[in-house]
Structures are given as C-alpha cells and as structure tokens.
Amino acid sequence: MTALVEIENVSLRYRAQAGVESTLAVEGLDLSVAKGEFVAVVGPSGCGKSTLMKLATGLQFPTRGSVTVAGQKVNGPVSMAGMAFQNPVMLPWRLTRDNVLLPLEVVAKHRRSFRRDKAAHHQHADELLASVGLEGAGDKYPWQLSGGMQQRASLCRALIHKPDLLMLDEPFGALDAFTREELWCVIRDLHAEQGVTVVLVTHDLREAVFLADKIFVMSARPGRIIETRLVDIPKPRELDVTYTPEFADIVQELRGYIAEARQ
Amino acid sequence: MTEHIDEELAPRSGINWIRLAPWICTIGLFVIWEIAVKLFDVPYYILPAPTRIWGAIVEFGPALWRNSIQTLWTTMAGFLIAIIFGLALGLFIGWDRRIYAGLYPLMIGFNSIPKVAVVPILVLWFGAGWVPAVLTAFLISFFPIVVNVATGLATIEPEMEDVLRALGAKKFDIMTKVGIPRSLPYFFGSLKVAITLAFIGSVLSETIAANSGLGHMMLTAQANFEVPLVFACLIALAVEGIGMYAVMAWLEQRMTGWAHRSGFSQ
Ligand SMILES: Nc1ncnc2c1ncn2[C@@H]1O[C@H](COP(=O)(O)OP(=O)(O)OP(=O)(O)O)[C@@H](O)[C@H]1O
Numbered sequence: 001m002t003a004l005v006e007i008e009n010v011s012l013r014y015r016a017q018a019g020v021e022s023t024l025a026v027e028g029l030d031l032s033v034a035k036g037e038f039v040a041v042v043g044p045s046g047c048g049k050s051t052l053m054k055l056a057t058g059l060q061f062p063t064r065g066s067v068t069v070a071g072q073k074v075n076g077p078v079s080m081a082g083m084a085f086q087n088p089v090m091l092p093w094r095l096t097r098d099n100v101l102l103p104l105e106v107v108a109k110h111r112r113s114f115r116r117d118k119a120a121h122h123q124h125a126d127e128l129l130a131s132v133g134l135e136g137a138g139d140k141y142p143w144q145l146s147g148g149m150q151q152r153a154s155l156c157r158a159l160i161h162k163p164d165l166l167m168l169d170e171p172f173g174a175l176d177a178f179t180r181e182e183l184w185c186v187i188r189d190l191h192a193e194q195g196v197t198v199v200l201v202t203h204d205l206r207e208a209v210f211l212a213d214k215i216f217v218m219s220a221r222p223g224r225i226i227e228t229r230l231v232d233i234p235k236p237r238e239l240d241v242t243y244t245p246e247f248a249d250i251v252q253e254l255r256g257y258i259a260e261a262r263q
Numbered sequence: 264m265t266e267h268i269d270e271e272l273a274p275r276s277g278i279n280w281i282r283l284a285p286w287i288c289t290i291g292l293f294v295i296w297e298i299a300v301k302l303f304d305v306p307y308y309i310l311p312a313p314t315r316i317w318g319a320i321v322e323f324g325p326a327l328w329r330n331s332i333q334t335l336w337t338t339m340a341g342f343l344i345a346i347i348f349g350l351a352l353g354l355f356i357g358w359d360r361r362i363y364a365g366l367y368p369l370m371i372g373f374n375s376i377p378k379v380a381v382v383p384i385l386v387l388w389f390g391a392g393w394v395p396a397v398l399t400a401f402l403i404s405f406f407p408i409v410v411n412v413a414t415g416l417a418t419i420e421p422e423m424e425d426v427l428r429a430l431g432a433k434k435f436d437i438m439t440k441v442g443i444p445r446s447l448p449y450f451f452g453s454l455k456v457a458i459t460l461a462f463i464g465s466v467l468s469e470t471i472a473a474n475s476g477l478g479h480m481m482l483t484a485q486a487n488f489e490v491p492l493v494f495a496c497l498i499a500l501a502v503e504g505i506g507m508y509a510v511m512a513w514l515e516q517r518m519t520g521w522a523h524r525s526g527f528s529q
C-alpha cells in the first residue's frame with residue numbers, strides 16, 4: 001500500500017502573538033497513512049491533534065521536517081481534503097443542500113462545470129443527505145435542523161466532492177451517545193463504500209477502536225506519536241462488537257497509554 | 264421577536280398592545296407636556312405647549328415643508344455616499360487582518376474628531392450651502408458602516424475558513440462565498456445607526472453655514488425669538504429621523520431575515 005499522507009520528523013512552533021509566548025505544538029512527529037486506510041488519533045487535550053490535521057492538509061507549515069501528501073511535498077493547502085469539525089459551521093443563509101454543495105463551487109476540478117450540471121449535483125446532494133438519514137432536509141435551512149442533523153450535513157459537505165482524504169476533528173464530540181453511535185455506522189459505511197482515506201481525531205477511545213484500522217497515540221505537548229496500535233477486529237464491525245472483551249482490552253490498553261502520556 | 268409576542272397577546276385581550284404602545288406613549292408625552300405647560304404657566308418663549316407648536320407648524324407650513332425636504336435630501340445624499348464609501352472601505356479593511364490592524368486605530372482617531380470642528384474647514388473649501396451639509400452627513404455616518412462591514416468579514420469562523428482552504432479556495436472565494444454574505448446583517452444593522460447620525464451631521468452643518476434646511480430655519484427662528492417655530496423644526500426633524508430609521512429597519516428585516524431567524528450574531 002502506498003502512503004497518502006507522510007509526516008516525517010515534523011516540528012511546529014506557533015509564533016508568539018499578543019503577549020502569548022510561542023508554543024511548540026508538535027515535535028518529532030512521525031506518521032504515515034496508507035491510501036484507503038482509516039486511522040484515528042488520540043491523545044491528551046492540547047497535545048497537538050488539531051495541529052496534526054492542519055499539517056496534513058497544508059493549512060499549517062512545519063517549522064522543521066516535511067509533510068508529503070499523495071507523493072507531493074506540501075507547500076500550500078492540499079486542495080482536495082474534506083474536513084469536518086466538532087462545530088458543524090454551516091452558512092445560515094444557504095439551504096442545507098447548498099451548504100453541502102459549497103465544496104463543488106470551490107474545488108478547481110468542479111467549479112467550472114458546477115452551473116451546467118446543477119440538476120445532477122442537486123440530486124447527488126440529496127442522495128448523500130438521504131444516505132446519512134436526512135431525507136428532505138436539503139430544502140431546510142441549517143438552523144432548522146438539530147445539532148446532530150447539522151453534524152450529518154457537515155459530513156455530507158466534507159464528502160460531496162469525493163475527496164481522497166477525509167479529515168474529521170472530533171466530529172461527534174457534541175452529540176449524545178445514541179446519535180454518536182448512529183453516525184459511527186454512517187462513517188463506517190461511507191468508508192467501506194467509497195474507499196476514502198480517513199483521519200479521525202477523537203477523545204472517545206471506543207469510537208477510535210470501533211472505526212479505525214490503526215490508532216496513533218500522541219504524547220502530551222509537544223506532541224509526537226508514542227504508540228501505534230493496529231486494530232485487528234475484523235470488518236465490517238457491528239455495534240455489538242463494542243461489548244466484546246477483545247474490544248474492551250484494546251480500549252483499556254489505549255487508556256493506559258494516555259494516562260501515561262498525561263504525566 | 265415581536266411577532267411571537269403579538270401572537271400570544273393578541274387573542275387574549277383582543278387589543279394589540281404591542282402595536283399600540285408606541286402611539287400611546289407618543290400621544291401621552293404630548294398630553295403630559297401640554298398639561299404641564301398649562302399647569303405651571305410656562306411662558307411660550309421657554310417651552311411652548313404642543314398646541315402652540317402645532318399652530319406654528321400650520322402657520323409656517325410651506326416653509327417648513329421646503330426646508331424639511333432640503334434637509335432630507337442633503338442627509339440622504341450624504342448617507343448614500345457614506346454607504347458606498349463605507350462598504351468599499353469596510354471590505355478593504357476587513358479583507359486582511361494586517362490591513363485591519365493597521366487602519367483601525369486611524370479610523371478611531373478620525374471618528375474622535377468632533378465634526379463641529381470640521382464644518383468650518385468644509386465651508387472654507389466648498390463655501391456655505393448644501394455641499395458642506397452633505398459632506399458632514401457623510402463624514403459623521405460612514406464610520407459605523409465601515410466598522411460593521413469590516414467586523415463581519417474579520418470574524419469568519421476559523422473552521423469555515425479551514426474547510427474552504429483545504430479545498431483550495433482562494434481568499435477571493437472565501438470573501439465572496441462567506442465573508443460578504445456574512446457581513447450583510449452587520450451592514451444593514453449599521454444603516455439604522457448611520458442614518459440617525461447623518462441627520463445630526465447635515466443639521467449641524469446647516470446651523471453653521473447654510474441658507475436653507477431645517478438647521479438654518481431653526482437658527483433664524485431662534486434669532487427672531489420664534490420659539491414655537493424652533494420646536495416645530497425639531498419635531499419635523501424627529502419625524503424625518505423616525506421615518507428613515509423605520510425604512511432602514513424594514514430593509515434590514517427584508518434583506519437579512521435569515522440572521523434573525525437563525526439567531527446569527529447574537
Ligand atoms: N493558532 C494557534 N496559535 C498559537 N497556538 C496555538 C494555535 N493553535 C493551537 N495552538 C497551541 O498548540 C497546542 C496544540 O493545539 P491543538 O489545537 O493542536 O491541540 P489538540 O490536541 O487539538 O487539543 P484538543 O484535544 O483540546 O482539541 C496548544 O497548546 C495550543 O494552545
């Protein structure tokens with residue numbers, strides 16, 4: 001398998017700003033994500049997980065080391081990654097469907113044909129919304145949807161342009177347990193169907209174990225990878241698997257690493 | 264907001280108190296005013312009673328009307344320039360954090376200059392008349408527009424920016440797709456503030472150097488001890504102010520209703 005994202009010995013120091021001294025967010029960060037792989041990143045709060053996401057998408061440049069995406073050294077935003085965050089950040093003046101379609105208006109590959117194929121795109125957006133359980137929500141405004149529904153819509157927005165790389169930064173953090181587990185299954189199915197490469201940052205160790213092929217554990221700030229854990233539970237996984245001893249063992253093991261990292 | 268309250272109150276009492284309240288308060292004010300003047304026997308050259316002011320309005324009707332129109336149009340001209348200039352400058356300042364940081368203190372400094380001090384300079388440059396009035400209205404009212412537009416642009420959620428930049432969006436895309444629509448509620452909100460300021464500006468200039476307009480009329484009336492006419496001018500001004508404010512509020516509601524319904528920027 002070829003690596004889609006390759007981070008080699010990367011350090012990043014945020015520059016000092018308005019009285020806040022400079023912060024070394026990550027140091028000696030090394031990791032690689034294979035094409036089509038589903039990886040999760042866990043670690044103590046403030047250890048540089050979101051920073052890692054920004055490095056991998058070219059939104060931040062390393063102070064030292066190199067980041068390579070799809071065989072090319074990153075020297076600007078990678079212009080193909082779909083992103084979703086804990087906060088769904090929808091544009092309130094656009095219908096949910098038009099929010100989902102926003103990437104097509106921006107990505108260079110699609111923007112020229114966007115107007116021409118509008119009807120086809122509309123249908124595609126509605127299908128995608130339906131696939132995450134949002135039939136008919138396309139004609140509503142985002143603020144007419146519940147938090148969980150908005151989060152689903154923001155996943156659709158991240159996926160509409162069929163990105164090679166999907167970056168999820170605690171996307172389910174603000175949701176209740178049931179909705180969260182439901183969305184785990186949505187993501188699981190999307191990954192299985194589309195073969196997209198997924199990097200998921202999460203605080204929820206069960207979420208990481210349920211979804212990922214590989215889990216990176218980060219140290220406290222400055223963050224680096226202290227442990228790489230392969231999850232060998234066969235796929236596709238059903239929610240039942242989260243109650244098996246084998247699943248609990250992995251969660252327990254990860255918990256140990258993080259407890260250690262926090263000291 | 265008010266619509267909800269309407270729905271709740273209207274069926275119970277049969278009378279729409281929310282709608283009536285402003286009228287009741289306004290009429291109440293004039294009634295109390297009238298009674299107080301009569302009761303304490305206040306001389307008309309100190310504080311004329313509303314009936315007396317009404318007499319002046321009827322007596323000087325045509326002149327009052329002419330000067331009101333004059334003030335209205337100088338104000339609107341200045342306000343229009345302020346909108347165009349304020350939008351352009353606001354977009355420019357909000358475009359980049361560095362420009363924002365560099366120009367903001369300058370703007371604050373400019374806004375702190377009392378505009379009374381500027382009018383004589385304008386008169387010096389352009390002569391007495393409507394030009395300084397238009398320019399003063401403009402100078403005094405563009406500031407809130409600039410600040411609001413720039414703030415709307417400068418406060419784009421960083422997540423939204425990340426989402427778009429990770430898709431290869433350029434600054435221009437981010438501004439047209441997110442920044443500008445997002446700053447519209449701020450812009451339309453600022454118009455309500457700006458229009459009242461514009462009236463202050465034009466009347467200020469008219470009282471210093473003009474030969475028409477409500478400000479000029481007030482000054483002349485004052486010099487002739489026509490106190491009821493001074494008050495008539497004030498009332499004409501208040502009516503114009505309320506009218507234009509209502510137009511701006513309606514426009515805001517019309518153009519950016521989504522911001523109210525979605526609880527945006529609250
Ligand atoms: N734009 C920035 N400027 C300066 N410092 C920053 C910036 N972004 C993050 N940091 C600092 O870098 C460190 C790592 O931040 P980061 O957001 O990557 O942590 P995180 O692992 O995502 O935390 P959490 O789990 O709480 O989301 C923190 O100490 C933070 O204060």
Ligand SMILES: [Mg+2]
Binds near residue numbers: 049050051169
């Ligand atoms: Mg984070």
